[in-house]
Amino acid sequence: MDTVKAIVLRAAGINCDLETQHALELAGAEVERVHINRVIDNPAMLDGCQIMVFPGGFSYGDDVAAGKVLANQVVHHLSDIMHQFVADGKLVLGICNGFQVMIKTGIVPGLNGSGKLSLTDQKVTLTDNDCGKFEDRWVHLKPGTDRCVFVNPDQQIYLPIAHGEGKIVCDTEQTLERIVNSGHVAFRYVDADGNEGDFPVNPNGSQDSIAALTDSTGRAMGMMPHPERCVRWTQHPHWTRLKDREGFADGMTIFTNAVNYVKENF
Template identity: 60%
Template sequence: MAEVRAIVLRAAGINCDMETEYALEQAGAKAECVHINRLIEDKKLLEQFQIIVFPGGFSYGDDVAAGKILANQIIHHLSEPLQKFIDDGKLVLGICNGFQVLVKTGILPGNGSAKQEAVTITYNDSGKFEDRWVYLAPQTGKCIFIEPGRQIYLPIAHGEGKVVTKDEAMLEELKAEGHIAFKYVDENGEEGDYPINPNGSMGSIAGLTDSTGRVLGLMPHPERHVRPTQHPRWSRLYKIGGTRDEGRETRDADGTTIFNNAVKYIQKNF
C-alpha cells in the first residue's frame, strides 16, 4: 500500500497544526507541518503530498477578516500548485480558519467566480467567540471525507463562523448542487436556533464541499475529537454509572472518521 503523505500548512497565527498532524498520523498518514514560506520558495514541494490540511488558528491575526490575509497570500503565490493538486485528484481539508481561507480564496464552494462572490463566512450572530460542542448531520454522499448517515459530535471555537450567501437563491443552489457537507443539528438530528446553530449560519451550514467531493471545509474541529476522553461527557458515557465501560472506550471518537476516510481514499486511489 502506498504511503499516504499529508501536509499541514502553517502560517503566522496558525495554532491547531500539531493536533491536526497527530490526528492524521493516528489515521495512518505520514503527516508533516510545513510553513507556507517553504511552499512559496519551492513550488514543487506540494507535489510530494496527497492530502493538504489548512488547520485552525488566527492566520495573520484574522486582520481585515478571518482568513483573509492568508487567502490573499495563497491567491497571489500558490494558486497554480494548489489548483494542480486539486486537479490531480488529491484531497484538501480546511478546518475552522482553514475553512475560512478556502472560502475566501474561492476554492470553496468552487466552480468559478459567481459563487466565490456569493458565499462568505462572517461574524457569529452572538457577536462573540464561542467554544461549544455541536452535532453535525452529513448532507451529502459524495464528499469522500464523510461517512454517510453518521451524525458526529465536535467542538467549535470561533468568532467568525456564520456561513452567509448573497441571497436565498444561492443557498438553494448550494443545496441543489450538493455543496452542503454538514449542517448543525440537535442530538436528535433536528435543525434549530442558537445554540444548536451556534453562529447563525444560513441553512445551518457547518461545512461545505466542492463539486468534486474532494475538498471539505468545516468550522468544527474534528482533530479535537480523536480520543474518547476529549468528549465533554466522556466520564458519563464511558463510565456508565461510574464504572468504566471498556467497550465504549474503544469506539472511534467522531472526529477520526474524517481523517480515516481521507487516508483510506488515498490508499485506494493512489
C-alpha cells in the same frame, strides 16, 4: 498506495497544526508540517503529497477578516498550484480558520466555473457569529451529502467548534439553493436527535444550518468544527459518563476517510 503523505500548512497565527498532524498520523498518514513561506519558495514540495490541510488558528491575527490575509497570500502566490492539486485528484481539508481561507479563496464551494482561485468571485462567505462573540462549544453534525470523501453520509457526529466568524452567508437566495441542491453542504448543525434549530443548536446563525462545505469534486472540504479535537474518547465532553468508552472519537472519521481514499485511489 501504501504510504499516504499529508502536508499541514502553517502560517503566522496558525495554532492547530500539531493536533492536526497527530490526528492524521493516527489515521495512518505520514505528515509534514510546513510553513507556507517554504511552499511559496518551493512549490514542488507538494508533489509527493496527496492530502493538504489548512489547519485552525488565527492566521495573521484574522486582521481585516478571518482568514483573509492568508487567503490573499495563497491567491497571489499559490493559485495555480492549488488548482492543480485538486485537479490531480488530491484532497484538501480546511478546518476552522482553514475553512475561512478556503471559502475566501473560492476553493470551496468552488462556484466560479473556472475552478481557479479568486478573491473577487466569492458568493458564499463566513462572517461574524450572530451572538457577536467567540464561542467554544460542542455541536452535533448531520451529513448533508453523500459525495464528499471526508464524510460518512449516514453518520451523525459530535465535535467542538471554537470561532468568532463562522456564520455561513450566501450573496443571494439562488446561491444558497445552488449549494444545497448540488450537494455542496457537507455537514449541518443539528441537535442530538438530528433536528435543525436556533442557537445554540446552530451556534453562529449559519444559513440553512450549514457547518461545512465541499466543492463539486467532493475532494475539497472546509468545516468550522474541529475534528482534530475529538480523536480520543477522553476528549469527548461526556467521557466520564460513558460506560463503553471506545469509539467515542468522531473526529477520526474525517481523517480516516481521507487516508483510506488516498490508499484506494492512488
